[in-house]
Amino acid sequence: MTTITHHISDDLLDAHVTGNLPHAFSVVVAAHLSLCDACRARAEAAEMLGGALLDRVNPRAMSPGAKDRLLAALDDTPPPPAAIARSGIFPAPVMQALDGQPPKWRMLGGGIRQQILSADREGSLRLLYIPAGRAVPEHSHGGLELTLVLQGSFSDSEGRFGVGDVETAGDEVDHQPVAGMEGPCICLAATDAPLRFRAMIPRLLQPLFRI
Ligand SMILES: [Zn+2]
Structure with missing residues (x-):
């Protein structure tokens, strides 16, 4: 039994529970929830809280049927x-x-x-296999990257990540994960593709401004 020490943030969990995460990220969160009792309990609590808050909304303050639709949406978890x-x-x-x-x-x-498991406008989802002790080529990303370890471990400037751990890396993290020596590391990674593209646009335009 491994101990999970890196979890899903409240913001990401709320976005997942309310169905506001892009597909690639929601798969990583769902996979973590399936491995992590603590986050699963938090997700269930967040769902119940969302329902309880809506129950207190004055129906006259909302358009006819809006409350029912919102309640139905909350129940509409996968x-x-x-x-x-x-x-x-x-x-x-x-x-x-x-x-x-x-x-x-x-x-x-x-x-x-x-x-590559999926790639759309909102992001891409991939499985990565990194041999023991091997570094993933350095990469930075314009948006958010969520990485869940499924086998082995990796370490980078943010710490060590074992099975079940999730690393949440924003564009400020310029990380170079290195797989642990105990064996190959297999992880699931979601990347925010359009943000990366948007971040590229200024670079693509740069030569024009230099003229
Ligand atoms: Zn967790």
């Missing part, structure tokens, strides 16, 4: 993933993202492998 269950190190939300299939790794060089 159903438990009954169809596709956990498999090996992959929690049910990850197996769902994999369509129930084992990962189809693509080699990235240096023994590092990845599989």
Whole structure:
């Protein structure tokens, strides 16, 4: 049994519970919740609090039906993933993202492998396989990156992350994760793609301004 020390922030948990997280991030949060009793309890409490607050809203202060629609939206949390269950190190939300299939790794060089699970306007979701002791090529990102460890561990300037731990990295974090020596590290990472693109635009325009 491993001890989880890096959890989901309140803001991210609230956004997840109210259905306001992009798909890639909600999969990482759901996978962490499936591994972490503490965060699952917080998520359930947040859902109950949301419902209780709405119960106290004066119905006349809202348009007809609005309260019912809001209550329905709160109840509209994703159903438990009954169809596709956990498999090996992959929690049910990850197996769902994999369509129930084992990962189809693509080699990235240096023994590092990845599989893109989804990519859309709001972000991308990938599995990463990092050999023991190997560093992930340095990368910075314009937006938010959420990384959940599924096997092994990695360490960077923010600390050590073991199975179940989530690293939340903003664009201020210029991190270079290094896999632990105990074995290959497999993690699930969601990246905020459009923010990265938006952050690139000033750079793309820079030569114009220099003229
Ligand atoms: Zn947690």
